[in-house]
Amino acid sequence: MRLGLTPWNFDDLSARGLTAQAAFAESLGYESFWLPENHFNAQALPDPLMLLAGIAAGTQTMRLATTSYLLPLRNPLLAAEQVAVLDQLSNGRVLLGIGRGYSKETLHAFDIEPGEKRELFEWCLNLILKAWTQEEVSLHDDGSSPVVVMPKPAQQPHPPLWIAAFGPKALKQAGRLGMPYLASPIETFEQLKTNYERYDEAIAEHGHEPMTTRPIMRTMFVSDKSSLINDIRDRLANMELPRGLKTSPQVDDWAMLGDRYFVADKMAEHREALDATHIVVTRMRIAGVPESETRESISTIAELAETDA
Numbered sequence: 001m002r003l004g005l006t007p008w009n010f011d012d013l014s015a016r017g018l019t020a021q022a023a024f025a026e027s028l029g030y031e032s033f034w035l036p037e038n039h040f041n042a043q044a045l046p047d048p049l050m051l052l053a054g055i056a057a058g059t060q061t062m063r064l065a066t067t068s069y070l071l072p073l074r075n076p077l078l079a080a081e082q083v084a085v086l087d088q089l090s091n092g093r094v095l096l097g098i099g100r101g102y103s104k105e106t107l108h109a110f111d112i113e114p115g116e117k118r119e120l121f122e123w124c125l126n127l128i129l130k131a132w133t134q135e136e137v138s139l140h141d142d143g144s145s146p147v148v149v150m151p152k153p154a155q156q157p158h159p160p161l162w163i164a165a166f167g168p169k170a171l172k173q174a175g176r177l178g179m180p181y182l183a184s185p186i187e188t189f190e191q192l193k194t195n196y197e198r199y200d201e202a203i204a205e206h207g208h209e210p211m212t213t214r215p216i217m218r219t220m221f222v223s224d225k226s227s228l229i230n231d232i233r234d235r236l237a238n239m240e241l242p243r244g245l246k247t248s249p250q251v252d253d254w255a256m257l258g259d260r261y262f263v264a265d266k267m268a269e270h271r272e273a274l275d276a277t278h279i280v281v282t283r284m285r286i287a288g289v290p291e292s293e294t295r296e297s298i299s300t301i302a303e304l305a306e307t308d309a
Contacts, residue, residue, distance in 0.1 A: 001305045004032030005281040008294050010043045015054025022055045028302040032063035034280055037070050039106050049086050056090040068099030068164040072120035073110050080131035084153045092154035097182050099164035132158040175202020185217035185282045186247035188254045215278035219255035222263045222300040229257050235286050264304045
């Protein structure tokens with residue numbers, strides 16, 4: 001199982017603080033470091049590419065990834081340029097998770113009708129791909145004002161693109177486009193099985209080869225201290241999700257919490273039932289958990305993944 005993770009300390013969102021977390025993970029064998037995109041809150045990360053550029057300078061090999069780079073919010077030519085610059089800066093380490101956005105408030109703030117987000121997402125994606133792979137591209141239907149977007153990405157023809165999908169329509173779109181589907185961390189194991197069935201049906205329906213890259217995001221914490229695990233389970237059960245999102249009140253339906261043997265079995269279950277190839281360890285920023293315990297959990301998960309491989 002190939003491992004990535006998101007930050008666990010959101011008290012310090014400086015490039016130095018995030019880079020220290022990424023470098024620690026890289027030293028343990030984690031292959032990717034993921035930043036979300038979100039807006040208009042106390043821990044907002046509105047420009048993940050800028051922070052990943054800082055992290056690039058403090059890491060050597062790990063991929064610099066976004067959990068959901070929101071295409072409907074962006075001019076596709078500018079997005080193509082910015083992603084290509086980061087890919088050049090990092091010597092080809094960008095892994096772009098792309099999405100549409102779930103928050104109606106955020107979409108409205110950017111003057112986007114929520115019902116149009118899928119259409120905008122695909123329009124933007126198509127133009128970004130053209131900008132990376134063709135000599136000239138235009139934002140206009142009549143082809144006027146064509147430009148050549150430079151630089152091109154270091155990775156050819158472009159960095160890997162994974163589609164963060166949440167809901168039947170998004171799953172069908174990801175399958176139709178023939179790109180890997182990045183599974184949400186708050187959907188239950190049973191929901192993930194249903195999601196992959198829908199996604200695989202859409203892949204086959206549109207003539208694509210079966211997808212062999214199957215990443216999932218999961219909340220994970222490993223400890224031999226049952227009191228700590230129970231405390232984390234209680235905290236997660238009472239965690240307030242962003243408006244518009246919900247999950248099962250039974251935390252064990254969507255999280256892997258327990259000792260190393262329990263979590264190892266859960267990882268194997270996801271690999272066998274879902275054909276999961278990557279796990280992005282996420283939602284570790286749980287208030288009240290000592291930093292030393294979090295780092296120990298991250299280290300143990302790396303050991304488990306190496307054994308699972």
